[in-house]
Amino acid sequence: MALVRRTTIPIPAAAPEDPRDALATGSAAARREAAHRLASDPEAVGILATQLAREPENSVREAILAALGRLGTPEAVEHLFGLLGSEDVWLRNAAIETLQVMDAAVLGALEDGLDHSDSDRRIFAVNVLVSLRHPEAASLALRTLGRDPHVNVCAAALDVLAEIGTPEMIPEIDAAVSRFPDEPFLRFAAKTAKRRIA
Amino acid sequence: MARVLVVDDATTVRMYYRDVLEEAGFTVEEAVNGFEGLEKAIEQSFDLLVVDVNMPKMDGYAFLRQGRAMPELRAVPALMISTESEPQDSARAYAAGANLYLVKPVQPQTLAEAARVMAGIAS
Amino acid sequence: MSALPASRDPEVTESDFTRFRDFFYRKTGIMFGDNKRYFVDKRLQERMLAIGQIAFRDYFNTLRFQASGEEFQALVNLMTVNETYFYREEYQFHCLVRSILPEIVRTKRRGEPVRIWSVPCSTGEEPYSIAFQLLDHWADVDHYDVEIVASDIDTHVIEQAKRGFYGERSVQHVPRTTLDRFTRRVRGAYEVIPDIRDSIAFTRVNLSDPLSTRQFRDFDVVFCRNLLIYFDDASRRDAAQTIYDALNPGGFVCLGHSESMSRISSLFAIRKFAEAIVYQKPFDAES
Known part of the structure; x- marks a missing residue:
């Protein structure tokens, strides 16, 4: 019979290297493992961020982002928000996904992000709210909808509210959308959101 | 009936495009990101792609680049619609394989007309 | 009032x-x-x-x-219907023997084993199904050494899997001739024969802990069905990393029929075979 079982499962060699060295110089597998190991070292945010900036392999970049997410320190959060301004679309979106699962740790920086001078950055900040597991998520989206001057930021906020808004928010949604009388999409999104949450 | 694949992570945007495009005579299929878009394109055929840029797991550029390398999507016209309005944004879209780039929010008539022209449907 | x-x-x-x-x-x-x-x-x-x-x-x-x-x-x-039984989603096993393995062995050197990982293996129906299907339907089965590793986070189900006892209902989709060949009747139940039980390595694993999974490497195919759909976004991402690390470049992942990689990870490419859509670690991935 051709099915064979290895008599012993090979015992993994203990990772010999300092993960800080491996992160910069190892093979892709070693760099990924180094990132996993550094996920419990709050001092490692700087070195992870440095490697992320020059790392060519998406699989390693994923591991580094996951490590930053797990660290969850204010420094890590700040670095991840900084990536929303990256020209690299993969990195930007992967950073948003990382921030989405960091829950309460991102709140302070998120509020700053929602006030950023660049409307694209504000849209990305709203996108963090889409999956954020925090009770403030809906009220932050509503606040953005009420005061942001840019139609696309407001549209993104409405998309969040269509899922997690509450009936009390309807008058504010109406008032906010009336600021954009010539935008049929915004009217449509508001109508949808209201129907969902009524 | 002409079939369009709408690839956008925002639920309300997909619903809006669906309304407009169904009105314009299309059958609409949806995907929440580029990866799901490729999965759907492998199983069904489309006459038009309407694609966002920023999406989780696989962005619109990557979707178009990979799609253009697949027999199923090599020649399907692609309309890319994004919030980003810098000149380099449209250049990137065309380099990835878009046939037309529009900036959000798109007026319903503009979307309907562009879609019909690109899919070769007479108005 | x-x-x-x-x-x-x-x-x-x-x-x-x-x-x-x-x-x-x-x-x-x-x-x-x-x-x-x-x-x-x-x-x-x-x-x-x-x-x-x-x-x-x-x-x-x-x-x-x-x-x-x-x-x-x-x-x-x-x-979702989450019942485990032999030959569940059998089209994927057809895909394995007709399309995936023929592609895998094209790049194998002589004497190099084919390695398959069933995770989560639950009470063993999946790894045994893989073994039965290979022995029944893969023409090249005698030309390669095949190593099947079966893992779960739950040590109780692993113990059950090792015993290899199943009721009529669990094996109802397995052809009679296959049952005759690979099981024996024990008190109204079916016991997988020792040759097959002993050929599968049963181990415990926590997929969401990439640091604890270093010994799972060099796989050609990973069956990870009906698990990741239950995970939250962060755990899915970690599990996808584990599977990525476990696979050889060009190796394949099979998910459950209601699961889509589009909700899990962007690290894998889509591969369409006649029998099924599966996912592949890119060949050019730096290892």
């Missing part, structure tokens, strides 16, 4: 249904059409009653915001 409502049955309105449907689609890739309204409502109501949240809004908030993701798991469990 107003009268109490006549019944405390949880109510799911049409807008509740659509809100839930869009959320569930975003999370899982499963889209319920309007014709599934009754099916979905029944299951939502069942869970709402079970945890005592009669108002849809409260229940939805639990689903959406609960940090443990426990309720989401319970609901996915109800919405």
Whole structure:
């Protein structure tokens, strides 16, 4: 019979290297493992961020982002928000996904992000709210909808509210959308959101 | 009936495009990101792609680049619609394989007309 | 004082249904059409009653915001049929023997084993199904050494899997000739023969802990069916990393039929075979 079982499962060699060295110089597998190991070292945010900036392999970049997410320190959060301004679309979106699962740790920086001078950055900040597991998520989206001057930021906020808004928010949604009388999409999104949450 | 694949992570945007495009005579299929878009394109055929840029797991550029390398999507016209309005944004879209780039929010008539022209449907 | 409502049955309105449907689609890739309204409502109501949240809004908030993701798991469990039995989703095993393995062995050197990982293996139906299918249907089975590793996080199911005892219902999709060949009847049950039981390495693993999975390497195919759909976003990402690390470049991942990689990870490419769509670690991935 051709099915064979290895008599012993090979015992993994203990990772010999300092993960800080491996992160910069190892093979892709070693760099990924180094990132996993550094996920419990709050001092490692700087070195992870440095490697992320020059790392060519998406699989390693994923591991580094996951490590930053797990660290969850204010420094890590700040670095991840900084990536929303990256020209690299993969990195930007992967950073948003990382921030989405960091829950309460991102709140302070998120509020700053929602006030950023660049409307694209504000849209990305709203996108963090889409999956954020925090009770403030809906009220932050509503606040953005009420005061942001840019139609696309407001549209993104409405998309969040269509899922997690509450009936009390309807008058504010109406008032906010009336600021954009010539935008049929915004009217449509508001109508949808209201129907969902009524 | 002409079939369009709408690839956008925002639920309300997909619903809006669906309304407009169904009105314009299309059958609409949806995907929440580029990866799901490729999965759907492998199983069904489309006459038009309407694609966002920023999406989780696989962005619109990557979707178009990979799609253009697949027999199923090599020649399907692609309309890319994004919030980003810098000149380099449209250049990137065309380099990835878009046939037309529009900036959000798109007026319903503009979307309907562009879609019909690109899919070769007479108005 | 107003009268109490006549019944405390949880109510799911049409807008509740659509809100839930869009959320569930975003999370899982499963889209319920309007014709599934009754099916979905029944299951939502069942869970709402079970945890005592009669108002849809409260229940939805639990689903959406609960940090443990426990309720989401319970609901996915109800919405998907999660029964384990031999030859479940058999088209994937057809894909394995007809398409995947022939491609894998094209690049194998003489004497190099083919390695397959079944995770989660639960009580063993999947790894044994793989073994049966290979021995019955893969023409090249005698030309290669095949190593099947079967893992689960739960040591109790692993112990059960090692024993290899199954009832009639569990093996009902296995052809009689295969059962005669690879099992023997013991007190009305079927026992997998020792040759096959001994050929599979059963181990414990926690997929979401990439640091504990270093010994799982050099696999050509990973079956990871009906697990990741239950995970939250962060755990899915970690598990995808583990599977990526475990695979050789060009190796394949098979997910359950209701699972889509589009909700899990961007690290793998899509591969369409005649029998199934599966996912592949890119050949040019730097290892």
